[in-house]
Amino acid sequence: MNYFLTEEQEMIKELAAKIADEKIAPIAIEYDHEGKFPHDIVKYLAQSDLCGVYIEEKYGGLGGGVFEMALVVEELSRACGGIALAFAGTGLGTYPIILFGNEEQKQKYLPDIAAGKHLAAFALTEHDAGSDAAGVRTTATLDGDEYVLNGTKQWITNGGEADVYTVIACTNKDKGARGFSAFIVEKDTPGFTYGKKEDKMGIRASCTRELIFNDCRIPKENLLAREGMGFIVAMKTLDRTRPGVAAQAVGIATGAFNAALKYSREREQFGQPISSFQAVQHMLADMAIQIEASRALVYQTCRHIDSGAKNISKESAMAKVIASDTAMKVTTDAVQIMGGYGYMREYPVEKMMRDAKITQIYEGTNQIQRNVIAQELIKEAAKQKK
Amino acid sequence: MDIIVCVKQVPGTTEIKMNKETNTIIREGAEAIINPFDEYAIEEGVRIKEKMGGSVTVLSMGIPKVADLLRETIAVGVDNAVLLTDRAFAGADTLATSYALATAIKNMESYDLIVCGKQAIDGDTAQVGPSLAEKLGIPHTTNVKKIEEIKEGYIRCQRMTDDGYETIEMSLPAVITVVKEINEPRLPSLKGKLRAKKTEVKLLTAEDIGADVNLCGLKGSPTQVIETFVPEFEVKAEMFEGSAKEQAKSLADALLSMKYAKRVD
Numbered sequence: 065m066n067y068f069l070t071e072e073q074e075m076i077k078e079l080a081a082k083i084a085d086e087k088i089a090p091i092a093i094e095y096d097h098e099g100k101f102p103h104d105i106v107k108y109l110a111q112s113d114l115c116g117v118y119i120e121e122k123y124g125g126l127g128g129g130v131f132e133m134a135l136v137v138e139e140l141s142r143a144c145g146g147i148a149l150a151f152a153g154t155g156l157g158t159y160p161i162i163l164f165g166n167e168e169q170k171q172k173y174l175p176d177i178a179a180g181k182h183l184a185a186f187a188l189t190e191h192d193a194g195s196d197a198a199g200v201r202t203t204a205t206l207d208g209d210e211y212v213l214n215g216t217k218q219w220i221t222n223g224g225e226a227d228v229y230t231v232i233a234c235t236n237k238d239k240g241a242r243g244f245s246a247f248i249v250e251k252d253t254p255g256f257t258y259g260k261k262e263d264k265m266g267i268r269a270s271c272t273r274e275l276i277f278n279d280c281r282i283p284k285e286n287l288l289a290r291e292g293m294g295f296i297v298a299m300k301t302l303d304r305t306r307p308g309v310a311a312q313a314v315g316i317a318t319g320a321f322n323a324a325l326k327y328s329r330e331r332e333q334f335g336q337p338i339s340s341f342q343a344v345q346h347m348l349a350d351m352a353i354q355i356e357a358s359r360a361l362v363y364q365t366c367r368h369i370d371s372g373a374k375n376i377s378k379e380s381a382m383a384k385v386i387a388s389d390t391a392m393k394v395t396t397d398a399v400q401i402m403g404g405y406g407y408m409r410e411y412p413v414e415k416m417m418r419d420a421k422i423t424q425i426y427e428g429t430n431q432i433q434r435n436v437i438a439q440e441l442i443k444e445a446a447k448q449k450k
Numbered sequence: 451m452d453i454i455v456c457v458k459q460v461p462g463t464t465e466i467k468m469n470k471e472t473n474t475i476i477r478e479g480a481e482a483i484i485n486p487f488d489e490y491a492i493e494e495g496v497r498i499k500e501k502m503g504g505s506v507t508v509l510s511m512g513i514p515k516v517a518d519l520l521r522e523t524i525a526v527g528v529d530n531a532v533l534l535t536d537r538a539f540a541g542a543d544t545l546a547t548s549y550a551l552a553t554a555i556k557n558m559e560s561y562d563l564i565v566c567g568k569q570a571i572d573g574d575t576a577q578v579g580p581s582l583a584e585k586l587g588i589p590h591t592t593n594v595k596k597i598e599e600i601k602e603g604y605i606r607c608q609r610m611t612d613d614g615y616e617t618i619e620m621s622l623p624a625v626i627t628v629v630k631e632i633n634e635p636r637l638p639s640l641k642g643k644l645r646a647k648k649t650e651v652k653l654l655t656a657e658d659i660g661a662d663v664n665l666c667g668l669k670g671s672p673t674q675v676i677e678t679f680v681p682e683f684e685v686k687a688e689m690f691e692g693s694a695k696e697q698a699k700s701l702a703d704a705l706l707s708m709k710y711a712k713r714v715d
Binding site: 071072075076079082085086087108111112113114117126 | 636637639640641642643644647694
């Protein structure tokens, strides 16, 4: 399908595809089994100028937006959804600075991220703050020219590998979510350590750790926006990065579909390729329909966001839900088409099935996304009545 | 340091169509790639430029479409691209090719080093690099796996051999041909691709470079390809039976009759 990408977007897609096919695909299974972080792949991304596609040109980026980020994530995820997270998780950690950083903060942090020298991470989730993001317990207390951070963040993508962390902490306990603030914390700040590396079902080449803050002092200049803006920083960021998760899901689904289609034409049973059986044909057709529908919504949502639209939560949530549900369905069906081979760890689709699951869970579960969508629908309807 | 990298277009697939009359490869219409060994040559040229300054020019001879491939090299750090393209160049063997390349290079302002891939994956002759050096009257080293030192007028490099390597010193300008062990070619960059889009490939005809057309192309090629074919490998198997001793005797007799062995009494 022709999505009428610009010439620059086509180039981005081509370069990301080249890295996916030539550099990621050959090592994806090994990195998954060994839980190896893809520093080498980040180097290739940097060499190809892809790390900064969503960062403004004056900070060394390409000047693209959410769409450019999504195109890279999709292509990389076709080969490995876990490895793609080194890039996508950095996008999540960087967007708070892009959206709410002041000039000094942008000058200080964005160029190194655009150049691929630094990775970033976003830290909102805690033991008691998952779907209910308002449950954040980590505190930040102003003491002279510094904020003092205390608390533990959980399941942070790129944790321990990233150089720059955007952390949501509570600066005023009495105000609930309105008492949250967002901070930039650099790696190696005294009082900032990491918990163990989590042993996950999928996206195993991505690194997920706890972030532990124990009287961690950061300069007060590291506050993003103003005190009390933390929850808004988080929500506005997630609205822009959910299409990234959606693109990851589209990529994983595409990778699994391609493998299943190829296999169905090669595998012979009852004296003919299994692709000649209608039972298999209909599965392939359904997989392709779901993937293309998801991709179309993801791309259009990205364009909607990049056009500067104000209300993007609903569309962003819709794209994430359809793409991640599709990824789960398509990868499961890919395993089914490939039968016993699909179930074996030496073939890539069982990994894709494991990788797909997280896309229904993180950056807001699909249940929470449906809440968001329904709330927006009801709000819009109420407005129209007046 | 100004570097010239000679590259060749080769078929990207194993399904190669031949022109039955001239017994040369039909390059039109087939998917084309840059000869993989030449990618290492480009990378090495770009690395030297990055370290010492100067420029990298890629030079090729081929059909006009090769210009698209040359433009892609801009995306990995090449500065200029030159393509010799003319009907007069068609059907060239290695002698006529190196004549044309050498004539074009003589017209260039200055150069310090010429880098080629060790051979092309289609013809596999490995002749153009050395032949080019002879025509230019400059030294050359083939199968270079590492450049130990390079400076104004001097290069020291390691030449790969079957059982190790030789260290060779040469004065510059010179020609080296490189093996894949020398580096890992970089991926194209986005900024490079955007630059490549705007770069014009310089197209030169035989007349432009002042070449004698009788020394170019098919006319200038003493090599005549009589026939091209995929060699057939026939495996014949003969089973010996009987006791171990009988089998050993049968085997020995068979080897003797095929003159693969000699009886020692």
